[in-house]
Amino acid sequence: MRYEFAVIGAGVAGIFAAREWAERGYKVLMIDKGKKLDERSCPLDRGESCDCDACDKYVGFGGLGLSEGKYNYTNDFGGDLERKVGYGRALELMDEVDAVLCEHGGGRVQLYDTRDPEMAERAEKAGFGVLTTRTRHLGSELSRSVLHKMYEEMESRIDWRFRSEVREMRRLASGGFELTLADGETVQAGTVVIATGRSGSEWLTRQCRVLGIDRGEARVDLGLRIEMRGDQLRSILGRSFETKLRFAGNGYSATTYCMNPSGRVILKHQEGLAMPDGQNYREREEGGSPNLNFTLFVPSYFRSPEEADRYLRDVVGGVNRGRARIAAQRLGELRRRRSSSRTASVSALRAVVPTLDAELADLRLEVPETYIRATLEFLDALEKLLGEPIDEDTILYAIDGKLYSPGIETDGRFETRIPRLFVIGDCSGTTHSLSQAAASGLYVGRELAAE
Numbered sequence: 001m002r003y004e005f006a007v008i009g010a011g012v013a014g015i016f017a018a019r020e021w022a023e024r025g026y027k028v029l030m031i032d033k034g035k036k037l038d039e040r041s042c043p044l045d046r047g048e049s050c051d052c053d054a055c056d057k058y059v060g061f062g063g064l065g066l067s068e069g070k071y072n073y074t075n076d077f078g079g080d081l082e083r084k085v086g087y088g089r090a091l092e093l094m095d096e097v098d099a100v101l102c103e104h105g106g107g108r109v110q111l112y113d114t115r116d117p118e119m120a121e122r123a124e125k126a127g128f129g130v131l132t133t134r135t136r137h138l139g140s141e142l143s144r145s146v147l148h149k150m151y152e153e154m155e156s157r158i159d160w161r162f163r164s165e166v167r168e169m170r171r172l173a174s175g176g177f178e179l180t181l182a183d184g185e186t187v188q189a190g191t192v193v194i195a196t197g198r199s200g201s202e203w204l205t206r207q208c209r210v211l212g213i214d215r216g217e218a219r220v221d222l223g224l225r226i227e228m229r230g231d232q233l234r235s236i237l238g239r240s241f242e243t244k245l246r247f248a249g250n251g252y253s254a255t256t257y258c259m260n261p262s263g264r265v266i267l268k269h270q271e272g273l274a275m276p277d278g279q280n281y282r283e284r285e286e287g288g289s290p291n292l293n294f295t296l297f298v299p300s301y302f303r304s305p306e307e308a309d310r311y312l313r314d315v316v317g318g319v320n321r322g323r324a325r326i327a328a329q330r331l332g333e334l335r336r337r338r339s340s341s342r343t344a345s346v347s348a349l350r351a352v353v354p355t356l357d358a359e360l361a362d363l364r365l366e367v368p369e370t371y372i373r374a375t376l377e378f379l380d381a382l383e384k385l386l387g388e389p390i391d392e393d394t395i396l397y398a399i400d401g402k403l404y405s406p407g408i409e410t411d412g413r414f415e416t417r418i419p420r421l422f423v424i425g426d427c428s429g430t431t432h433s434l435s436q437a438a439a440s441g442l443y444v445g446r447e448l449a450a451e
Helices: 012-023 081-085 087-103 117-125 139-157 198-211 305-320 331-335 369-386 434-450
Strands: 002-008 028-031 070-073 128-131 134-137 159-161 166-171 177-181 186-194 218-229 244-249 252-261 264-270 273-279 291-302 327-330 395-403 421-423
Touching: 002 012, 012 028, 012 087, 012 139, 012 434, 070 087, 070 434, 081 087, 081 434, 087 434, 117 128, 166 198, 186 198, 198 305, 218 252, 218 273, 218 305, 218 369, 244 369, 252 273, 252 369, 264 291, 264 395, 273 291, 273 305, 273 395, 291 305, 291 369, 291 395, 305 395, 327 331, 331 369, 331 395, 369 395
Parallel strands: 002 028, 002 186, 028 159, 186 421
Antiparallel strands: 070 134, 128 244, 166 177, 177 186, 218 291, 218 395, 244 252, 252 291, 264 273, 327 395
């Protein structure tokens, strides 16, 4: 069978592109190695063991959008979409993404803005840069509902191949491509759009090698997740729900990520590794905690995705020690270079009670020195900004990670050097967020539909 468009990857980038073509009556095929939305359910969340070929938390309809559903509408961070489409057009596209989400129920949560000029001026004097955004944070349950409504809208207009994978992609002399799927099915498409996200990095690397497409440097962000008293940042969060700070030290830059006032630290499983993650307070029936948490990420760059993956597994895997182990230490003890033999479960008398069970350890023995130095220097500068010391009971968890796909050379329409082969979303290396990934799909969908 021949399709006008074949989309490989049903994450938000692929969804927003395919939606444009489906609405205009084009013949579209969507291929994803994961499951339908209503079948995605991670056994690890139920306390069971996992031997899934494709992780339900990150793969399948909706992709990573099913996790916390946090859409940051900004050019300050989350990718370089503006380089492709222009600064103003990138913001317009993200506004249109938000309108689609609201059309499907996303408007149940409020859009908030983190801009605060007065605080930004104070932060600059303390050595910080302040990154701003408008954010709609759906949370996992509302995100599932929004994606479910989008799937229902598209279901009968598109041909779907879930739990499938493209084994071979061959260019046709007559134009277009022939795709051979895992079960042996062969289909043809005039245009192929790859939107596999970070989870499809190995597959995309193989395809690029076969097709002769070069990939750029790879990036990995690692850092400690910090859990502090909920009132510690009150003076800088007075007029916004959260803030994003960037701090430059000697030989590194560090940026706060995923700030959760009244939230909890939870365990996440990704790439076969265990890491501390943040959960918004709205995600739990019993409401919020008295704490605030965020990760301080430090980026590292590598010549190939294989080198980046090895580094990730060496650092995070070293902390895990072959199990879902998270190491933690109190800030005061880290500063005094003293470890504690107490466990996190008997810390009820402390000013900060941990929300994640972790193994207390000397973090200087657990992670590379850069992440320790970056955290301590960042917190020293934060004390200057706040005008008060950070509570020594603050908990530092090792180690959170954020992975990126290496860049692929594409033109202003996300087309590769191979005609009619496009790469969009996070696997392109251009976008690093749900909002920009979705916007890239919307942009390419409209550009190609207009042809």
